[in-house]
Amino acid sequence: MISVAISVPEDGLATWIAAVSNTESIREVELAAATLQTAKQIDSLLDKNGLRVAHVRQFLPNGFTRHFLERIGRSRNSVFIQLKNALTACRAHGARRVSLDLQLDQVAGPPAELDTGIRLQVSLIRPLLPTAIETGMTLCIPVRYPYPFPGSREWAAAENLVYEIMHPACRLGLNLFPAELDAGFDLIPFLRNCFFHLDLIRLHYSPALGETLSRPQQEGWADGLRRHGFKGCMVFCPVASSETGIRDACRQVDLLAPLYR
Numbered sequence: 001m002i003s004v005a006i007s008v009p010e011d012g013l014a015t016w017i018a019a020v021s022n023t024e025s026i027r028e029v030e031l032a033a034a035t036l037q038t039a040k041q042i043d044s045l046l047d048k049n050g051l052r053v054a055h056v057r058q059f060l061p062n063g064f065t066r067h068f069l070e071r072i073g074r075s076r077n078s079v080f081i082q083l084k085n086a087l088t089a090c091r092a093h094g095a096r097r098v099s100l101d102l103q104l105d106q107v108a109g110p111p112a113e114l115d116t117g118i119r120l121q122v123s124l125i126r127p128l129l130p131t132a133i134e135t136g137m138t139l140c141i142p143v144r145y146p147y148p149f150p151g152s153r154e155w156a157a158a159e160n161l162v163y164e165i166m167h168p169a170c171r172l173g174l175n176l177f178p179a180e181l182d183a184g185f186d187l188i189p190f191l192r193n194c195f196f197h198l199d200l201i202r203l204h205y206s207p208a209l210g211e212t213l214s215r216p217q218q219e220g221w222a223d224g225l226r227r228h229g230f231k232g233c234m235v236f237c238p239v240a241s242s243e244t245g246i247r248d249a250c251r252q253v254d255l256l257a258p259l260y261r
Helices: 013-021 035-039 042-048 066-071 075-094 104-108 112-136 152-166 189-195 215-227 243-261
Strands: 003-007 029-032 052-059 097-099 139-147 170-176 200-207 232-239
Touching: 003 052, 003 215, 003 243, 013 029, 013 139, 029 035, 029 232, 035 052, 035 097, 052 232, 052 243, 075 112, 097 200, 104 152, 112 139, 112 152, 112 170, 139 152, 139 200, 152 170, 170 189, 189 200, 189 215, 215 243, 232 243
Parallel strands: 003 029, 003 232, 029 052, 052 097, 097 139, 139 170, 170 200, 200 232
Antiparallel strands: none
């Protein structure tokens, strides 16, 4: 079964949690790592509203990858200890997956340097696998579609990285922007070559800007994902700020969520 969650921003946390809890079918949320670390009584707030954490985004701080790759020896070991402890802490909050933003375009560089960049990324991820396995966590490598910019190497780097790791605890996480897609875009053929490595799909849209998710489109995507055996998580990431906008966004997801189950 495909799990469905709503992404909860760091701002307006209580309002979002209340709106999600008032839905009929959504009982999972996505939170930022910083929220789990700094929000007071977050577990109590989630428990009170009958919610669980499906995914933790922004697990790595901005600029972490390049900084880490410059470290050597004992300095790296201390970083691994911190990351393993953070993984364990995320699982203690109930999370089952985290996203590792490795800034693959920056690390991969020109095509000729892709292999070197992949080897460096593997040296970061492999030591985390035992902790991921022990805690039942999945490490998701995020990619964006449409591509972040012309000539981006992000997809090539991510797919090569996941293939090199070749472990069920390391999968792809797709950040999809429906408003930027061509009218004839078909999600299922697009994903056909990476279904086996895919564990997370995040849909980004802004209702305040008139961006909505059509039911026929969602019906087609949900049917195709189920037929291909996708058993990961679908996270809806609406952008809203007013209390009314937040409630309306969660209600729309509530109507679409049953399609994926």
